[in-house]
Amino acid sequence: MESITEKRKLDRENTLRPIRFIEEKNIVRVIDQRLLPHEFKWLDLKTVEDVIAAIQTMVVRGAPLIGVTAAYGVVLAVLNTVKINQGDDFLETECSKIKAARPTAVNLAWAVDRILAEVRTVKDPDQKITTAKKQAGIIEAFETESCRLIGVHGLPLMEALCEAKHGRTVNILTHCNAGWLACVEYGTATAPIYAAHEKGINIHVWVDETRPLNQGARLTAWELGRKGVKHTVITDNAGGHLMQHGLVDAVIVGTDRTTHTGDVANKIGTYLKALAAKDNGIPFYVALPSSTFDWTLTDGIQEIPIEEREPHEVRYVQGLDGGKIRNVLVPPEQSPVANFAFDVTPARLVTAFITERGVCKPTREDILKLFPEKREIP
Numbered sequence: 001m002e003s004i005t006e007k008r009k010l011d012r013e014n015t016l017r018p019i020r021f022i023e024e025k026n027i028v029r030v031i032d033q034r035l036l037p038h039e040f041k042w043l044d045l046k047t048v049e050d051v052i053a054a055i056q057t058m059v060v061r062g063a064p065l066i067g068v069t070a071a072y073g074v075v076l077a078v079l080n081t082v083k084i085n086q087g088d089d090f091l092e093t094e095c096s097k098i099k100a101a102r103p104t105a106v107n108l109a110w111a112v113d114r115i116l117a118e119v120r121t122v123k124d125p126d127q128k129i130t131t132a133k134k135q136a137g138i139i140e141a142f143e144t145e146s147c148r149l150i151g152v153h154g155l156p157l158m159e160a161l162c163e164a165k166h167g168r169t170v171n172i173l174t175h176c177n178a179g180w181l182a183c184v185e186y187g188t189a190t191a192p193i194y195a196a197h198e199k200g201i202n203i204h205v206w207v208d209e210t211r212p213l214n215q216g217a218r219l220t221a222w223e224l225g226r227k228g229v230k231h232t233v234i235t236d237n238a239g240g241h242l243m244q245h246g247l248v249d250a251v252i253v254g255t256d257r258t259t260h261t262g263d264v265a266n267k268i269g270t271y272l273k274a275l276a277a278k279d280n281g282i283p284f285y286v287a288l289p290s291s292t293f294d295w296t297l298t299d300g301i302q303e304i305p306i307e308e309r310e311p312h313e314v315r316y317v318q319g320l321d322g323g324k325i326r327n328v329l330v331p332p333e334q335s336p337v338a339n340f341a342f343d344v345t346p347a348r349l350v351t352a353f354i355t356e357r358g359v360c361k362p363t364r365e366d367i368l369k370l371f372p373e374k375r376e377i378p
């Protein structure tokens with residue numbers, strides 16, 4: 001991976017995307033999210049190995065972006081397969097490696113399988129490359145448009161909250177980063193928030209810091225700040241207290257994998273927020289593009305694979321110290337540590353899903369009303 005420091009001052013209005021495919025060079029350029037908000041750097045991914053490492057080390061993260069990065073990883077795999085004169089068997093092995101990079105976000109396998117299926121139908125090597133590039137572009141466009149539409153369908157929910165509060169500030173709580181950094185544009189959980197902000201709704205966001213990697217404190221706060229959305233970073237444990245005191249009007253989160261029965265896997269700690277929201281009668285919305293539905297799994301708690309990551313992410317906290325990004329040790333060095341990256345919120349705790357096709361209840365029946373073409377899947 002090669003890094004390029006972003007020299008130009010970031011323009012507040014500039015619509016950034018966390019990923020670009022540079023056609024002339026056949027490379028994937030991504031924002032290195034490990035360094036945000038203190039340093040802004042692009043990284044160039046030139047090989048399948050680079051793509052896998054970027055996904056595993058969280059240079060890129062968030063379910064839709066993992067899928068889009070994997071899609072461009074398949075493009076690199078096809079280019080290499082043609083270059084070294086290999087066939088579909090080699091390509092499939094490379095794709096399996098990409099799919100194994102992270103286990104929980106289903107967008108990864110969804111994107112890889114979609115491109116592979118199209119590339120397999122083509123014989124000519126140059127055509128395989130053209131097909132892979134076209135399909136990766138389609139996936140990127142699909143995720144972008146889905147997030148825009150999540151904003152469109154989520155806006156009436158925000159307007160209803162605003163009306164109920166007679167114009168007083170609408171307080172939304174969110175967990176992790178489900179913003180444009182995790183997607184391509186708009187974000188999932190943030191799409192209704194941005195739509196409401198643009199419409200002039202008085203909105204404020206409680207941002208869970210989201211230990212261990214602090215995607216909320218580092219990424220969501222940075223995103224919201226750039227867009228001028230009022231927000232406050234809170235510790236992960238503060239949500240219940242705020243809800244008890246009427247300071248949260250709704251929770252909106254993203255998801256990494258959602259069963260067609262409505263169970264939601266998302267960043268560790270999401271389940272506790274859903275429990276607290278239920279106890280306090282606060283709506284708990286999950287925003288997702290259809291690429292995040294897993295149409296094959298029925299019981300989220302038993303069946304969704306939960307990633308366990310390296311202990312050093314829990315042991316160390318990263319921050320800015322004297323102008324330099326540093327990691328500092330928190331617990332005793334010898335204490336054992338566990339690092340479960342996701343948890344599953346059962347459907348019964350979810351108020352509704354906000355998807356690119358509309359809002360639905362977290363039941364198989366209601367989800368299939370929006371996605372009837374998935375009915376034949378048992």
Ligand code: MRU
Nearest residue numbers: 061062063176178182254255267
């Ligand atoms: O481990 P991460 O940072 O990839 O986890 C991301 C999340 O849990 C997001 O909430 C989820 O992917 C939804 S992104 C739109």
